[in-house]
Every structure is written in structure tokens, then in C-alpha cells.
Amino acid sequence: MNEWVLIIYCGLITFLTRFSMIALLKKEMFNDRVREVLSYVPSAIFPAIIFPAVFLDSTGSIQLEDNPKILAAIIATIVGVLSRNIIATIFSGLISYWTIIFVL
């Protein structure tokens, strides 16, 4: 598939998820139970990106030893939990990662 076609499809599906409920919803089509479960969508999907990017090497095998990303991600997580600050989380992780690979 041409990259522009792919971009347009991704744009369409993004728009449709935002538009569908605004356009179609009759009052209270979503009950509280559905709302509650949908609120877990970020916790369910983002780890599927985070974990492989941290724990797998470039060939896709699990790399637990000699992997600076694990320590950097742990530091970022601790900073995130304590500060609840998005920027502090990203930068503490990046700085730890660079410190491990360039300085230590």
C-alpha cells in the first residue's frame, strides 16, 4: 500500500472513532459498565508498545542482561509515579539512558 493511502486510512479511522459517537449516539447508548471498561483502554494498549520496545532487542528476542533500556525505564517509572509529570518522566528516562550508554 502506498504510504499516502495508508496515512489517509489511518486518518479516516481516527476521525471516525471521534465522530461516530457524536453523530450517532442516542441518549445513553453506553451504560456505565461499558464506560468503565473503556476507561482501561490506555492501560491495555500502551504497554503493548512500551514492553517490546524496552525488553526486546533488534531481532525480537528478549534481552534482560546488558540492556540499558530496562534500567532507564524503571527510573522513568519511579520518577513518573512520584512526580506525576509527563515531561519529568520522559526526560529522566532519556537522560538515564544516555548516561548509561555514553558515560558509564
Add this chain to the structure above:
Amino acid sequence: MNSNFKTFLKGIIDVSPLMIPVVPFGLIFGILAIDIGFSPLATMGMSLIIFGGASQIILLQLFSGGASSLVIISSVGAVNSRHLLYGAVVSEHVSDLKLIWKIIISYFLIDQAFAVSNEYFKKSKEKNKYFHIIGGGFTCWVVWQITTFLGIILGEAIPEKLGLSFAVPLTFLAILVNDFRKMINVIVILVSGLVAIFGYNYIPYKAYVIVAAFAGLFTALILTKIVKKS
């Protein structure tokens, strides 16, 4: 001052503090897209057409990993499913508007704008309150386009060995910081992450993102039920 414009300005002011984390996110997106080999035009096109940070970064991540188009599109859909919830909440406030306004509001219905305008909608009784979300969404749109553009310029200059692709898991990690303190969320995070790692090589078509997300949501479905019973 015209009252529509006043509400629009209020939206801009309310959403502004939330724009700070959008800046590195946009820069990282622009840098990585160039790094992966997208043209500057296609990179800008993604920010204009898709206009969704998580969607665009997942697109890059899966595209560079060689996933098929169908898997990329359905993963983007899965990431966006949270917007169904936003739309459902916003719909009651905009149900009387013309279709064209619903389309504009949908394009601007992003996490940050939703977060602040939802609070405003709950309090305001004015008919033109929808200008608030247009102000918030427009602000984020401007910030996103500018930072994408700056990222494209930086992407041409930044050496690959800096390992900036590690910023992708970090940005997603940062989005989850508020969920780390809640037990059910932590379990859901672990289930999804472990399924993704162990399924990475065995689930065909790089569909591990979708399989892991469903495993996580299923876990949430069961755990929330158990918690309610006890």
C-alpha cells in the same frame, strides 16, 4: 467582545498548561518519522490528516517493524477506541448543532481538549459553549503542526546513534503515570505488556499490539467485576 470568541479564547487559556508535554511529543514524532525514512511532506501530512499523537507514533513504530497495512490500520483504530468514550460524553452537549460543526468538533476531539472542555461543559449552560472545545482543539492543532515541523528540521540534523527511538516507549510510559497507582491498572498494564513481549515473535502479522490490548481489556473486564462483587 463577541461571546463566541470569548468562549473560544477561554478554551485556549484552559488548554494551554496541557500543551507543555505536547511539545516534546511533537518534536519526537517529527524526528522519528524522518529517521524511519518518511519524506518531510508525508510527515507533515500525517500530522495534518491524522492529528493524533498516539496514532501517529504507533503508525511509525509498526511501519518501521514491517507490519502489514491492515494491522497498522486496526492498531490505530484500537488506540483510538478511547475516543468513542469522549464522543459519547461530548455528544449530549453538541446534539443540536449542524453536521458541519459536529465534523469540526470531531477533528479537534483530542485528549487534552476533551479533558478541559468536558469540565467546562459540565458547568456552562450557554448555547455557544462548544466554542470552548474548538478553542482548545485549535490550540493543540497549532502546537502539533509547529512541533512536527521543527521535529522534521531537527530530524535531518540529529545523529541516529543518539537512540532517540527509545523516546517512544518513554512517551507512552509518561501518558500512563497516573495509572501506576491503581491496582487494577497495574495488573492490566502487566498483562498487556507480557502478552506483547511473548507474542511478539509468535503472533502473525505483528498483530501482537491488538492481541495484547484485548488481553488487557479482558483482564480489566474481569477484575472490575470481581472488585464490585466483593
